[in-house]
Amino acid sequence: MLTKRIIPCLDIKDGRTVKGIHFENIKDAGDPVELAMRYCKEGADELVFLDISATNEKRKTLTQLVLDVAKNINIPFTVGGGVNSVYDVSILLNAGADKVSINSAAFNNPRLIKDIAQRFGNQCVVLAVDIKFENDDWFVYLNGGRLNTGKKALEWIRQSVDLGAGEILLTSMNNDGTKNGFACDITKLVSESVHVPVIASGGAGSIKHFEEVFLKGGADAALAASVFHYNEIKIGDLKKQLKIKNIEIRL
Secondary structure (H helix, E strand, O other), X not given: OOOEEEEEEEEEEOOEEEEEEOOEEEEEEEOHHHHHHHHHXXXXXXXXXXXXXXXXXXXXXXXXXHHHHHOOOOOOEEEEOOOOOHHHHHHHHHHOOOEEEEOHHHHHXXXXXXXXXXXXXXXXXXXXXXXXXXXXXXXXXXXXXXXXXXXXXXXXXXXHHHHOOOEEEEEEOOOOOOOOOOOHHHHHHHHHHOOOOEEEEOOOOOHHHHHHHHHOOOOOEEEEOHHHHOOOOOHHHHHHHHHHOOOOEOO
């Protein structure tokens, strides 16, 4: 059985780590390089770096910051934000990223998923999907949660995996920043519908929430931000508790 992964997320804006609620009310959460180094020491399994304003500002990811983070950590590192081409991916991989997250660009040009997978391998392609529950279903949102595509989440996720996405980063906008728990129902549905790993994101507020998303949601990994940034949950303590619950985890 594969071990479950704990993944801190660095949402980056203007070179700083930030955090909001429901993708709004963004507040500063610290220096990304310092946080990355701390999480590496605390036992994080991977790290995700998302340049959250790159797409809306129509610019590329902050490559120098990626370089600075990568040279200070020794765990797998996923980078996203403003990735629109195979060339963009090559720049980030050369800067030290292990995987690249794509979101709006992939939805607008699904062929991009296939092109990246063929060039660098499926394991390199993390499809980030921001979803919102409304009108009795989950729908895909783009541009940092600003644009409702009208497309059902499960339909898009299945399509993306068929095209070559090697991992799904599933973020519930309804749960994001609330600390009320992950969206376990849709996480379970997605996990059972595709053959690639699913990272649950949005809503972590307690150790119990991590237990639930692994045991009830079937997630392969759980991503969180503010509970780690502000020391509300220590990664080491979290992992020990998960181990007690017989959840396979790397200590």
